[in-house]
Amino acid sequence: xxxxxxxxxxxxxxxxxxxxxxxxxxxxxxxxxxxxxxxxxxxxxxxxxxxxxxxxxxxxxxxxxxxxxxxxxxxxxxxxxxxxxxxxxxxxxxxxxxxxxxxxxxxxxxxxxxxxxxxxxxxxxxxxxxxxxxxxxxxxxxxxxxxxxxxxxxxxxxxxxxxxxxxxxxxxxxxxxxxxxxxxxxxxxxxxxxxxxxxxxxxxxxxxxxxxxxxxxxxxxxxxxxxxxxxxxxxxxxxxxxxxxxxxxxxxxxxxxxxxxxxxxxxxxxxxxxxxxxxxxxxxxxxxxxxxxxxxxxxxxxxxxxxxxxxxxxxxxxxxxxxxxxxxxxxxxxxxxxxxxxxxxxxxxxxxxxxxxxxxxxxxxxxxxxxxxxxxxxxxxxxxxxxxxxxxxxxxxxxxxxxxxxxxxxxxxxxxxxxxxxxxxxxxxxxxxxxxxxxxxxx
Amino acid sequence: xxxxxxxxxxxxxxxxxxxxxxxxxxxxxxxxxxxxxxxxxxxxxxxxxxxxxxxxxxxxxxxxxxxxxxxxxxxxxxxxxxxxxxxxxxxxxxxxxxxxxxxxxxxxxxxxxxxxxxxxxxxxxxxxxxxxxxxxxxxxxxxxxxxxxxxxxxxxxxxxxxxxxxxxxxxxxxxxxxxxxxxxxxxxxxxxxxxxxxxxxxxxxxxxxxxxxxxxxxxxxxxxxxxxxxxxxxxxxxxxxxxxxxxxxxxxxxxxxxxxxxxxxxxxxxxxxxxxxxxxxxxxxxxxxxxxxxxxxxxxxxxxxxxxxxxxxxxxxxxxxxxxxxxxxxxxxxxxxxxxxxxxxxxxxxxxxxxxxxxxxxxxxxxxxxxxxxxxxxxxxxxxxxxxxxxxxxxxxxxxxxxxxxxxxxxxxxxxxxxxxxxxxxxxxxxxxxx
Numbered sequence: 041x042x043x044x045x046x047x048x049x050x051x052x053x054x055x056x057x058x059x060x061x062x063x064x065x066x067x068x069x070x071x072x073x074x075x076x077x078x079x080x081x082x083x084x085x086x087x088x089x090x091x092x093x094x095x096x097x098x099x100x101x102x103x104x105x106x107x108x109x110x111x112x113x114x115x116x117x118x119x120x121x122x123x124x125x126x127x128x129x130x131x132x133x134x135x136x137x138x139x140x141x142x143x144x145x146x147x148x149x150x151x152x153x154x155x156x157x158x159x160x161x162x163x164x165x166x167x168x169x170x171x172x173x174x175x176x177x178x179x180x181x182x183x184x185x186x187x188x189x190x191x192x193x194x195x196x197x198x199x200x201x202x203x204x205x206x207x208x209x210x211x212x213x214x215x216x217x218x219x220x221x222x223x224x225x226x227x228x229x230x231x232x233x234x235x236x237x238x239x240x241x242x243x244x245x246x247x248x249x250x251x252x253x254x255x256x257x258x259x260x261x262x263x264x265x266x267x268x269x270x271x272x273x274x275x276x277x278x279x280x281x282x283x284x285x286x287x288x289x290x291x292x293x294x295x296x297x298x299x300x301x302x303x304x305x306x307x308x309x310x311x312x313x314x315x316x317x318x319x320x321x322x323x324x325x326x327x328x329x330x331x332x333x334x335x336x337x338x339x340x341x342x343x344x345x346x347x348x349x350x351x352x353x354x355x356x357x358x359x360x361x362x363x364x365x366x367x368x369x370x371x372x373x374x375x376x377x378x379x380x381x382x383x384x385x386x387x388x389x390x391x392x393x394x395x396x397x398x399x400x401x402x403x404x405x406x407x408x409x410x411x412x413x414x415x416x417x418x419x420x421x422x423x424x425x426x427x428x429x430x431x432x433x434x435x436x437x438x439x440x441x442x443x444x445x446x447x448x449x450x451x452x453x454x455x456x457x458x459x460x461x462x463x464x465x466x467x468x469x470x471x472x473x474x475x476x477x478x479x480x481x482x483x
Numbered sequence: 484x485x486x487x488x489x490x491x492x493x494x495x496x497x498x499x500x501x502x503x504x505x506x507x508x509x510x511x512x513x514x515x516x517x518x519x520x521x522x523x524x525x526x527x528x529x530x531x532x533x534x535x536x537x538x539x540x541x542x543x544x545x546x547x548x549x550x551x552x553x554x555x556x557x558x559x560x561x562x563x564x565x566x567x568x569x570x571x572x573x574x575x576x577x578x579x580x581x582x583x584x585x586x587x588x589x590x591x592x593x594x595x596x597x598x599x600x601x602x603x604x605x606x607x608x609x610x611x612x613x614x615x616x617x618x619x620x621x622x623x624x625x626x627x628x629x630x631x632x633x634x635x636x637x638x639x640x641x642x643x644x645x646x647x648x649x650x651x652x653x654x655x656x657x658x659x660x661x662x663x664x665x666x667x668x669x670x671x672x673x674x675x676x677x678x679x680x681x682x683x684x685x686x687x688x689x690x691x692x693x694x695x696x697x698x699x700x701x702x703x704x705x706x707x708x709x710x711x712x713x714x715x716x717x718x719x720x721x722x723x724x725x726x727x728x729x730x731x732x733x734x735x736x737x738x739x740x741x742x743x744x745x746x747x748x749x750x751x752x753x754x755x756x757x758x759x760x761x762x763x764x765x766x767x768x769x770x771x772x773x774x775x776x777x778x779x780x781x782x783x784x785x786x787x788x789x790x791x792x793x794x795x796x797x798x799x800x801x802x803x804x805x806x807x808x809x810x811x812x813x814x815x816x817x818x819x820x821x822x823x824x825x826x827x828x829x830x831x832x833x834x835x836x837x838x839x840x841x842x843x844x845x846x847x848x849x850x851x852x853x854x855x856x857x858x859x860x861x862x863x864x865x866x867x868x869x870x871x872x873x874x875x876x877x878x879x880x881x882x883x884x885x886x887x888x889x890x891x892x893x894x895x896x897x898x899x900x901x902x903x904x905x906x907x908x909x910x911x912x913x914x915x916x917x918x
Contacts (some may be wrong), residue, residue, distance in 0.1 A: 042605075042640055042642045043603065043604045043605025043606075043608075043639065043640040043642075044574070044602075044605050044608070044881060047505065047604065047605035047608045047609070047613065047628060048604065048605065048639055048640050050615065051604065051634040051639065051710075051712070052538065052635040052636075054710060055634065055635050057709075062704070064701070065699060065701075066697040066700055066701040067700055067701075069704075070703075073899070079507065082874055087693065087846055091697045100552055108748065110734075110747075111745075111747070111789070111793070112729065112745050112746035113732070113733045115730070116833065120725055120728055120729055120732065120733070121724050121725060122573070123725070123728060124724065124725025124728050125559040125699045125724075125725070133791050139700065154527060161488065161492075162487075162488040162489065162696060165488050170488065171492075172488075172491065173661055177499040182600065188504045189849065190853055190875065191488070191489055191493075191496075191875075192489035192490070192493040192853075193489075193493075193852050193853050194491050194544070194848075194849065194850060194852075195847060195848070195851045197489065197850030199836075200832075200834045200836070201836060202745075202750075202763060202836060204750065204751075204752070204761045204763070205761050205834075205836030205837070207838075208752070208759070208760075208761050208836055208837055208838030209836065209837055209838075209839060209841060210844065211839065211840075211841050211844040212678065212679070212680065213752070213838050214838070214840050214841050215679030215680060215760075215843075216660075216676070216677075216678050216679040216680075217661075217662070217672075217676055217679070218662075218671075218672040220672060220674075221585065221662055221672050221761055222660065222742065222744065222752060222759055222838075223752065223838050224504060224660065224662070224676060224755065225659045225742045225751075225752055225761075226656060226659075227656065227658075227659030227660040227661075227723075227724040227726065227737075227739050227740060227745070228656045228659060228660070228677060228723050228724055229722065230656065230678070230686075230719075230722045231681065233686070233721055233722040234685075234686055234689065234722075236688045237486070237686065237690055237718075238873065238874070240693055241529060241689060241692045241693040241696055242533075244693065244696035244697060244699070244700060245507040245508055245533045245696055245780035245879070246507060246876065247700060248508060248696065248699060248700070249507040249508075249509055249878060249879040250813050251703055252510065253878075254587070255879075256878070257878035257879065258492065258495060258496060258873065258876070258877040258878075259496075259874060259875065259876050259877075260496060260508070260875035260876075261494070261618055261873075262853075262855075262873065262875075265850075265853070265855045265873040266873045267848065267872075268844065268855055268856055268873070269855075269870045269872070269873040270680060270686075270868050271527075271579075271680045271870070272521070272564050272567060272680050272681050272842065273552065273553060273562075273563035273566070273567060274563045274680065275856055275868045275869060275870055276558075276563045276566050276567060276867055276868060276869060277553055277556075277563055277844060278841065278868055279858065279868025279869070280556075280558055280563070280759060280867070280868075281556070282838070284841040284842060285553070287679060288679065289671075289676070290648075290674070290677050292647075292648065293553045293554055294551050294552050294554075294562070295646075295647070295648075297552050298646065298647070298648045298673065299648070300652065300657070300675065300676075300677060302674070307652075307657075307674065308652070309646070309648040309649050309652035309653075309677075310648075310650065311644075311646035311647075311648045311649060311658070312644075313519055313520075313547065313551065313644055313645065313646050314519050314547045314644060315547070316551070317644045321625040321838075326808065333524070336575050337552070339547065339555075339798075340550050340552070340555040340557070341555065342555075343552065343553070343555035344554060344555045345554060348554075354490060357504075367613045369523055371641075371643045372641045372642055372643060373642075375548070375642050375643065375644060376643065376833070377643045377644055377645075377646035377648070378527065378643065378649075379631070379643075379646075379648075379649035379652045379653045379655070379716075380652065381657050381658050381675045382652065382653050382654070382655055383655060383658045383659075383726065383730075383735050383736055383737070383738070384655055384656060384658075384723060384725075384726025384727045384728075384729055384730040384736065384737050386655075387655060387730075388562075388727050388730055388731055388793075391637055392632065392636045392637045392638040392639075393717075394638040394763070395635070395636040395637055396633055396635065396714075398714070398717045398720065399727060405845060409730055410728050410729070410731060410732055411716070411727040411731050412725070412728065413717070413720050413723070413725075413727060416690050416714065416718040416720070416721060417690050417691070417693055417694030417695065417696075417697065417711055417712070417713050417718075418633065418634075418711070418712040419694060419698055419701070419707045419709055419710075419711055419712075420614075420700040420710040420711075420712070420715070421549040421698075421701065421705065421709035421710075422705070422709065423698070424697075430659045431889070432626040438845065440543075445608060455670045459864075463741070466608045466766045467655070467912070473869070474772070
């Protein structure tokens, strides 16, 4: 069934991206502290910030988050991933490893709702700002500790966690790719991004609990565990059959057909997850009888070893003679899934993504214009939004230390001399664009 | 601090205590109307694990997703994927093709906090069960629809069904994943490659849960619910690290790089004596130390800086050199060498991680100890090796109560509890094909 135009018009109106800034924010008033590095922790608070939380990112002066140095290229003295990842945060340079810095940090904690960190287990406690210390300052605090394997347990203790390790340790790499090839690492840091949204959603659940009870709490998000959770039927299959799931390439052995095929001019994902969609695909292939064939009529039968390969081969052979655009049009007409394997370049030219403001034409107060991927969950009444991305280390020091903590200019000066408060080092990734006048700072 | 941190944390959040503690979301009533999509099912599971009362609404005969199962295998009439995501949900059947069935869902939605659906855009609306109709009676309702192309935009009405592979392909992650050809001959494994699991659906489901919970926060101040529109393809798009900016700012088409990284080396998978490892030495001094460990200081001298090691040609060349060394050592040997070398590195660190086969995940006592992955005894489905909720929480932890139910197994309970329909009313509805 195709959607009635009246529904699509109504939906386009209530989600109208042009009205985003005229609507309130879902998490307005939520105070968040970000003590993370690279993706796992910081992306969690980015998601909260996109929906309205006030996130203060605390970095070591002159050092900053490593993400600032993650290439592959630099613009305006900032790495591309640095430009693309953080959103809407306030950037404070504070050395929390030093006792005076930790004390100032505790004052920020006293007024905060949420703290997110992704250090190795126990690190913050050594600096005097672990959960045990901070809950004394603020029992309502929701403290979320993110890492690879958790805060306790023999195996994870002291093990470093990179995204590629999480993909490797969870079994995700083991089930991705082709039998004849090694386990495949995703090209994106998908374990980090999964852990980040998993963490952000868990924090919001803890916030709901706090609204009802007044109680804060301690949360652990272990990236490897989140990935293990998301490997669908992998574990049950072993438990029930004694077999281990293999690497099946692009063909799905649980939904048939579901595969990536090579068309005349590019790769296309093709899938018919329901019997109805399969009948549509069979029609498009000019072989409507396939949908009546007892070998292929039902999902369960199509998925068996005896039937699956022959069907997938027939689809591959058929698709080879068509262009990407022809396959998409057939998918639309007959109700099966046909989607191009899209690139970043394709995203930039995609009218659908532009209309949804998923391809977000950002104009940054410091860096100017460049494209970003917008907030994925579209909320009709309190939509997410992008206000700015990264800033130089310590760019919002005045906002945080004067505006929020009420330190006098003299006190700030002293703390600067002592190396407690500070800003960027003269290095790409940390420092502002050449000729920056300070525009875009919060204060 | 008398107790060591790990012991203290363990005492506070070990999952064995979960049932002695309150649940974060147990004041929420959720209708999970997912249709043939694990994105919706995962969103519902996320809320159900944290305590929401989730009513799973299926057509009589069950959701097609019950048949998304490897090689067509069923366990007690249920596919293995669905066995995982039926968790903690009350399962009812309801025929939405008939008006009386739609009326019953309408009644359930009148008191619900959240409704999740994955039909084609406009289907629920055409049934009179869309957000605009349900919100008229229940303005506090949070209505979450998950669909590959979302609810608006030129492709929203295209009519294609939800499909994980389409989500993955559209996201851009598939384009940057997969091996490169190693020789001139056509190689069917050197193609853009999906994640083995339904990563589009699962990540999309988490984004659905996030959107719902953000809307719940908003409701606590605004007093009203709203419509949450999630495209799993767009959710996964966020995992491409700014591929769009790379294209527009640099004119570089971010493409697949096999088991390498786009920008840094070494940060790649290598064959070891006993499997595969991730070996990373990103900072130049760590790379120098690694080259020293290998007895190949010449490699460091030849490629001393991060940019000098970036090109795929250099990565492929260095990868061969490194693998000749890693293949002679076990993971433990490599890790010990790295640890020893790290003590002398001024800036940066050599990291060695395991890339394991599934038996090693299953056998790893860590995951049993933490109740990440363990055998669960379900009253309906028996003993299952199953993944538990992944979060540890000290005050309102998630938990696994049951893993799945048969279609309509909870009809009597749910229809009595929420609509006051008892045994005889239910028998009548069943006879008329409504439940």
